[in-house]
Amino acid sequence: MYKWILPSLSEVLNDSQSTAAVCSSAKAQQQWRISLAATEQLLLKNLATISANVKQGLVLAAPAPVFSHSQLTQSLQSITFTAQPFNPLALMPFQMPEGEVAIANVTAPNESILPLLKTDPLATEQFCLVFTDKFRLVLVLAEENDGKKAFLFSFDPEVAQQAWRALGARVMLSNPDLFAELEDLVQKYHPTTPDYRTIMQFSQLLLAELPEEKPNEATAAQLDQEKFSPNSPNPPSSHSPSSRSDVELLQAFAHEVRTPLTTIRTITRLLLKQRSLPASVIQRLKIIDRECTEQIDRMELLFRAAELETSATDKPTNTQLTAMCLEQVLQASIPRWQEAANRRNLTLDVILPQNLPTVVSNPAMLDRVLTGLMENFTRSLPAGSHIQVQVIPAGDQLKLQLLPQPQSGDSGTVTTSTCTPPIRKALGQLLTFQPETGTISLNLAATKHLFQAIGGKLIVRERPQYGEVLTIFLPLEAEEKKESSKLKIKKT
Template structure:
């Protein structure tokens, strides 16, 4: 079984080719800086309006085809909720809903498949299949609908475009609809969903037919008819979030044991992520412009990378506080087998960029043959990035960071060793979760919280300091098997 990290697991919106909308082409940062928040709101409202209009158009077409076509079996996959209201009238369709809640009902002792699998003939008409989805899966934050019928296949996705802006896209292209199914199928395979054969049988029976052009025209026409009137947003009255005065939060020495403290931290991390997301959006828009010099492009890419890292760090800080207060939380840690080849294939290039930006040399020694580990893909990705960030930030320019990967019994051993003495940097505690470095302005998780997080991942973190040399951080994770 091959499981991928969030960073490598594609979203359904990634299937669509990059778009060149007119409003993106004519975007001028100088003109839109004062109105960016309203501009982003307009983009979100537009995408959501198109999504609901498309669902209504799809429902009408399915009902019309139901009356005109011979009895056949179709399949409608969606997430995170069922979308077609007239499901009982569509007697020839099965419905599958991808949801995180379904993971709780999935029985996978030892990751073994049940002895018998339901056949397509055993499924009653209009049965709704609850399909499991990991909380860390990127499509858990998308709304989508994938339809397979005798006369057409259709993909609808409400997600983000290549600039991170809200976007609705749809396609009748048989190639794209099959790509979408393969993405969803791989997720079911990863989680050992026992009734995947039922879904495959229906899709294989229908295939991905090229639709009649009249059907595509009918869908597009009904989509436009269902669109509501867009509100006129007064952009002149909006204020620039960049020019807004920011009051730094006062130091909070509470122990984060109450729900109020957790909500405060949630609000603070949100307020930090929001301007960073805005800056990253503008940066990606500027990168798209054709008249960007090589030097400017390099600077913009650095800004993009830094914003992404800080956004991820804020998410990790809040997750750590949430787990410290309520270990179960709304998003419990899901430990599953992960293929290490994919982990390091995605992580090492990011680590190299982190080290290069701080003029630190990085050496990574990875064995040719790697086992799998049992962990939470998204949280492990964030934690490893955080370890590399901690090491590179505390090292002197020109220092060497060595990473050794090996096995130790039934555990994976990852050793991060700094070869140059770290500068004398002061660390101040902020409550029981954070550490603050006045010299650099850096916020990080304290060592106790970091160790607790690795323990929640089923692993262990050991830190040893060597005088005049640096420190060694050793991470152990339980091994698993991928069949």
Template sequence: MASLRELRRCLCEGVPPGSSRDDGVRRQWWAALATLQEDFLLPRGSLSGLWLAAPLPALYEPDLLQQLQGWVWTPGPLEALLPPGAPLLPGAAATRQAGDDPASGFRRLPLEADDGNDPVLVLITPHLQVALCLDGAAEARRLVVRFDAEVLSRALTLIHERLECTDQPAAADLRAAVQRLGPLHSDPSLGERFWPRLADRLAAIAPSLTLQPLVEEPRPPQASQAESRAVKTELALLEALTHEVRTPLATIRTLIRSLLRRGDLPAVVRQRLEHIDGECSEQIDRFGLIFLAAELQRRSDPAQAPTDHPLARTDLSQLLAQLEALWQRQLARRDLTLRLTLADGLPAVLSDPARLETMLGGLIDRFSRSLPAGSTVVVSLQPAGARLKLQLSGEGTDLQPLAPSSQATARELVGPVLSWNPTTGSLQLSHQATQQLFERMGGRLTERSGNGLTVFFPVC
């Protein structure tokens, strides 16, 4: 039986030996997965294809997981948690039982002792075929990415031989999935486009650091330029940290949701898993905003309008109504409640629909962390001339008026985009960074003395 170790050896044939440490190639691995999904797969929209990975799901974008048929070899401890043949994605089993397209989930397969634990991914679509893996000894690690058809053909042959020995129905499913793809078209320039994109992503998320002493002495004219470079380095490091946090959390959330598909979970276990799922989602969104703020601050003038996400017509009242239940659950974990008030017949606003949902969730999180347990977060949306006014306020017997935002910002500012709340111990976007993000989405944030935030959005 062919092992996954043999599969990695096949992928590594003709590749120079590595010289990196494990932490370095792990960053390369996550960056390669992000580049593959965000720069090459998601822009295509509708997709068909298949993927095979070990020892955990390598793909994490929900749209891709729903469109592509997958197989994942998982280790014993995870296998023991799931019944034989159970999917790792919520909804996959129900979809297959209903006779619909089986590409809406992925199938779990057992990882054997000789397979090793280094990650591997083989992805085949009609217009993109690629295989990735990590390989090498402790101080000679390397990331291997192969696009050549001959190597990929041998890799699929090894995988098919393995499935024939261990799971013949899975082997038949793999053959059928390959046949459904029809003729494959390999783009010879794919590697030439992939590696520069990966290099750009690594340059952004994993900068080299130079420590510079800060002394109170007369400075040469170049001092301001040095400080500017230091700030950019700090922002790049912040991007790296947020990336390192978000990506593993996305994998954890995927696995948690797969466990929630089980019908035999005790109530207390289900409750705790749902709590973990909610916390993962909150932190993914929270660190995503920090990443965005750092990226925008580092790469361009914050006052410039965005070019990648143009403003568009957005039904803000409908969006708030859709988010109400989610926010209720999130606030309940901190013993808070939500009251949403929407005026009737509100017009649409001009904003960035792709990022507004996450930004509003971050605003709720930022505002609610300053409220004591038992308080109510009041969210209201009403007309204000040529704008809509979104207002957040707090109600409760233990509420104390907040300090003016300028004083709070000066007291809590940590670096270019973060602030530290010594009362709650939470790290969050600074007031200035939050304002800049809303400006890029067409809004204007105001925060004055007292317990309240207001965002104005222009009406379409």
């Protein structure tokens, strides 16, 4: 029987007797995802500084980049291995201008891509190798001979070195001129036995990411009673086997869509670095890049919503909440919202206070959740509509409100006809479908859970002449609350 001469990463970890689990595909995929989430948090907690000019680690991954947090993309050098039929390196194999590295930058200044042969067994594996001054970590998701999935990981620096040798040998065969540069990058983070506290920290983060066990029948019955209680504003999920299958299917769907889109965006951004392309081609590539980014962010929200639903608790746990400057988020988001509104023949005005207070939320998720909400909101409005976004301090909270305005008639007068709410049909536990527009989006309950997870609250009200009015409340940072209280006292 034919056998590939170079070992795959799963073979490297199996030979080293690293931590492994062979189970159903859905379970192994879940272990892979939560381990990546724990690794991301571990890196964020251990990076000394955040600077695009100071690299603090190297990440080798396949078949797509595994970390999207802005702090990590700035501070880590990332190399993505892919077996896609189109080899992006063929676009500019060794014609880089002097002073630029030989590895082609792709998704960001710190991200690059290298090819794998389609016949290579490694091309069927998902993996992530992390090299830092404090630790080396290998994560692998592979398929066993019996068809079952296996998830393996190891903090052993020697195992990480063997995994790099397996990868490096492939680079040597396909791109020998690049091997020396990659070898230097890997060896820059010399192998050291990780501090036991680092592994303990990873274990704690891993446990924090794990969904809780399904409630027993008695608990499920209790949850069903609470589900319809008027005093329960955030009804929990019953987590029946069918609903869990629905959520797992959505998780798998989001992952499968996100992966090829990330590859398309990677190749698109590589093409955009070509200086000889006509302006019309560049414009079209930018449109592809934008559309891919929007859909990747949508899939990320679907994935995150599915993760929240796998928890058996009646309220999602608020994680990674910190004081943050909302002004920075809005400055980056508002131009995108206006551009998206213009594409749908809508107008959008934003009214902000002179000084935006500091709020407490999740910096990595707030922009995505707000943009996702704006996306769904604009898709539900007819062409020609006007949207007003108001940001107003409200006691110890900040209120962000989305108000659809009455449409103007041909003579410029405001029409007062009743606004018909969009038809929404349920698709499983988390999604809704709008037949008029063909739009699939998160349902209201799932969207509310997302806002709860980032420390906020979403309220939706119907107004006959306007349509839906969406109001988001975000808590103020402690010092801002004190100032707000002082103002109230002075007023009285």
